[in-house]
Amino acid sequence: MNFVRFAVRRLLEMAATLLGASFVVFGAMYLAPGNPASFLLGGRSASPAALAAIDRQYHLNDPFIEQYARWLGNILHGDFGRSIEYRTDxxxxxxxxxxxxxxxxxxxxxxxxxxxxxxxxxxxxxxxxxxxxxxxxxxxxxxxxxxxxxxxxxxxxxxxxxxxxxxxxxxxxxxxxxxxxxxxxxxxxxxxxxxxxxxxxxxxxxxxxxxxxxxxxxxxxxxxxxxxxxxxxxxxxxxxxxxxxxxxxxxxxxxxxxxxxxxxxxxxxxxxxxxxxxxxxxxxxxxxxxxxxxxxxxxxxxxxxxxxxxxxxxxxxxxx
Structure with a gap:
């Protein structure tokens, strides 16, 4: 019984730690210098309309918590998003x-x-x-x-x-x-x-x-x-x-x-x-x-x- 209680407690601790780690990992993107849209463009210049389209596609204008919740929900369903560099899942x-x-x-x-x-x-x-x-x-x-x-x-x-x-x-x-x-x-x-x-x-x-x-x-x-x-x-x-x-x-x-x-x-x-x-x-x-x-x-x-x-x-x- 002690084994079961210990295992359950550790699993709950792992879940809480993973949640905290996911917040840090996702939030680290916003600590990087520059606008995420500039990385998506690969340094190329773009019109305001193109930048707005990128913001809509990647939800960059949404509040941080909303973006994090969407990303975490996708992770829980096995969806890690789409690679910017390789253009694939x-x-x-x-x-x-x-x-x-x-x-x-x-x-x-x-x-x-x-x-x-x-x-x-x-x-x-x-x-x-x-x-x-x-x-x-x-x-x-x-x-x-x-x-x-x-x-x-x-x-x-x-x-x-x-x-x-x-x-x-x-x-x-x-x-x-x-x-x-x-x-x-x-x-x-x-x-x-x-x-x-x-x-x-x-x-x-x-x-x-x-x-x-x-x-x-x-x-x-x-x-x-x-x-x-x-x-x-x-x-x-x-x-x-x-x-x-x-x-x-x-x-x-x-x-x-x-x-x-x-x-x-x-x-x-x-x-x-x-x-x-x-x-x-x-x-x-x-x-x-x-x-x-x-x-x-x-x-x-x-x-x-x-x-x-x-x-x-x-x-x-x-x-x-």
Missing amino acids: VSHLLSSRLPTTLLLVGMALVVVVLLGLALGWAGAVRGGATDSAILVGTTFAIGTPAFVAAILLQGFLAVELGWFPSSGSGSGDGIAAMLWHLTLPAIALALYLVGMLARVTRSAMLEQLTSEHVAVARSRGIPERHVISRHVFRNALGAVLTTAGLIVSSLLVCTVLVETAFSVGGVGQLLELSSTTKDFPVVQAISLIIVALFMTVNLIIDLLLPVVDPRITLGTRATG
């Missing part, structure tokens, strides 16, 4: 590009989880030279922004050595081609987060290694591999899982830079291009989707934490 633009971005983020997330957990585990358990090498490597990873990693990987592995494609997503050549084209972007996207997750995992496991319940387990003669997996790593997962929200938000934000560097043609690159051309409907739709995804991930994390670590109750987060 925003929903069509997103549906054609979203699979590429989701695949890229998914590949990067796999790299982050597998390498981050493995390096953190090895550093905490093995110690010595292994731990020192991992600390040096993760320091380098954390200090390398995604766009710098993208440039380095693209210049060396793609252009210099020719091992990977330097641009594009390979979306027209099947899933195998897409995986091959997105390998370098996924590594560039994951590098910083691998270092961060490895550091968090290492710290959480080192803390558990010195805890009383681990000493008791060892005194009972439990094999060391079981002590590490069942008593150290499992209890460290609560602290590790709390970083998932930061990992997902970083992936969503950095994909804009990485997709642009590799000309992937996903939602991230679309957001960058639409921001440059002041294509407000596209920017508003993508921004709102990112907020919704981030809140959904955080809800899932809160629901999973008590399952991973029974010491945590619903509504609380592990402190490490």
Whole structure:
């Protein structure tokens, strides 16, 4: 029953937050310098009659609240509006590009989880030279922004050595081609987060290694591999899982830079291009989707934490 109440309360909080975010996202258009009609015209001059026609078509003369209510109502019915730059429905633009971005983020997330957990585990358990090498490597990873990693990987592995494609997503050549084209972007996207997750995992496991319940387990003669997996790593997962929200938000934000560097043609690159051309409907739709995804991930994390670590109750987060 507590689970149901907590889930319902969080869903209501998400709805309220999304409503507030939608207001901010829509209102941001009015903070941009210039008249929206000038962006619609692309800098071309127009007669007063033409400007009036644009104002009527896009309801630019309506009160702000009325425009917001109309836009929000359309969003609730799945209508994100029409792109100013591409002259097509925003929903069509997103549906054609979203699979590429989701695949890229998914590949990067796999790299982050597998390498981050493995390096953190090895550093905490093995110690010595292994731990020192991992600390040096993760320091380098954390200090390398995604766009710098993208440039380095693209210049060396793609252009210099020719091992990977330097641009594009390979979306027209099947899933195998897409995986091959997105390998370098996924590594560039994951590098910083691998270092961060490895550091968090290492710290959480080192803390558990010195805890009383681990000493008791060892005194009972439990094999060391079981002590590490069942008593150290499992209890460290609560602290590790709390970083998932930061990992997902970083992936969503950095994909804009990485997709642009590799000309992937996903939602991230679309957001960058639409921001440059002041294509407000596209920017508003993508921004709102990112907020919704981030809140959904955080809800899932809160629901999973008590399952991973029974010491945590619903509504609380592990402190490490």
